[in-house]
Amino acid sequence: MEYFLQQLINGLTLGSIYGLIAIGYTMVYGIIGMINFAHGDIFMVGSFIALATFLALVALGISALPLILFITLLVSMLFTSAWGWTVERLAYRPLRGSFRLAPLITAIGMSIVLQNFVQITQGARVKPLPPQIQGGVTLMEGVTENGTIAVQLSYMQMIIIATTLALMIGFSLLISKTSLGRSQRACEQDQKMAALLGVNVDRTISLTFVMGAALAAVAGFMFLLLYGVIDFYIGFLAGVKAFTAAVLGGIGSLPGAMLGGLLIGLIEVFWSGYFSVEYKDVAAFSILVIVLIFMPSGLLGKPEVEKV
């Protein structure tokens, strides 16, 4: 029981990070029907910006950790958003109205560009960040034949889960209640009509990339804090996992991306905990295949209706 609870906490933590990245995939897909394969690398860029900012702030002599964390978060969201915006502007917008595969190909190209750019400018070796947030609370303790086992909820995990929860609630409200969110949904349902009502479609699409990148930056920062090492290649696997999460939840669906992220995180952690670490990715992708066989549009996705 204690072991189960501990795995649950670990799974939710990892799932939060996947969920935040998955939102970027699902929103972009929703609005322009394209898989932004460079999104995982935007997440990677976000974690590098966070690391650089963090070290710069420490070098400047700021000692209050909460302040450093907060400033780092904001700075990395800001700059990563700028990256997201630029990628859309340079690589995707000129191809709008082109054949469907064209932006997909440039997306893969952008992914390679971002990886290589970071590899060349930052080096190929992993970058460490010593653990910053230590300690936690013990929720319960149990006795097994191998000794005692404690269920730990670290402060790090608390921060990750709470931040993700707050961001997801805020983000859902933004999409469902504000005029910007309404414009985004309008573009998603009928771009031509949205323009006929005065929506600047290009700007709305840009903002969608910006929002996705900002959330990916948060995920990148959390990844950095949680694992303590990053390199130029972390975007690939995290991106594939988050993309899987978005598809599992139903691509185009915002709650689906969040749910999918949590599920992928939980599957991975439980599989590692009860069976074997080596096959955790196989487990995650197998679940995806099984779900897609029985629910082709994902868990919360809407069936694709051909537009007339």
Add this chain to the structure above:
Amino acid sequence: MSTEQNLLTIRGVETYYGKIVALRGVDVDVKKGEIVTLIGANGAGKSTLMMTICGSPRARTGEIVFDGQDISRTPTHEIIRMGIAQSPEGRRIFPRMSVMENLQMGAQLVDDKHFDDDLKRVFDLFPRLKERANQRGGTLSGGEQQMLAIARALMSRPKLLLLDEPSLGLAPLIVKQIFEIIKELNSNEGLTVFLVEQNAFHALKLAHRGYVMVNGNITMSGTGAELLKRDEVRAAYLEGGAH
């Protein structure tokens, strides 16, 4: 015709879909406070003209002047900002938004302080929409969607209202109702209306002036009453038609 009191002047507009020509040099004038109708058969290019006015697709050649400004190169969302609203072909209601959200989309360029008044006004015109306010657009009947499309266009407080076949697929009683509302808006509020119709009889009776479009060309124009009397019009669009 002098173009001074024109709200909308279209001169020599040609529009293409790829290599296929849809409009072959169209001239149309819409004066302030008028109801002008454009009639013609299926595929004549009527809806293309409506969309070309809004810049989607753009006119390849020719000039479209709205309220004194050439808009033939202006992006769609900026044309709308200048005061044109369209209830387009096929209604294009946002299916996964509520009726209320569809109306909010229509009002998004207007100052929020007008919203409640404008909402009350369209609900007075179309009480049916008020009952359906929280229902999703995709679940409305055809007639309700048409009402919503017109209401949504009105929410933007347009100077010029473009209506593309508001009668399509609707029961005669509802068509009558919608035409009465158009007339009311025009005579009470001075709203300028450019109306595309296949239902030529109703449209010509309602409109001050009309144009007939055949195969991307304007072939006839005149007052509604004049066109109703012309033999060519009667033969092509009225005899055996819906009246």
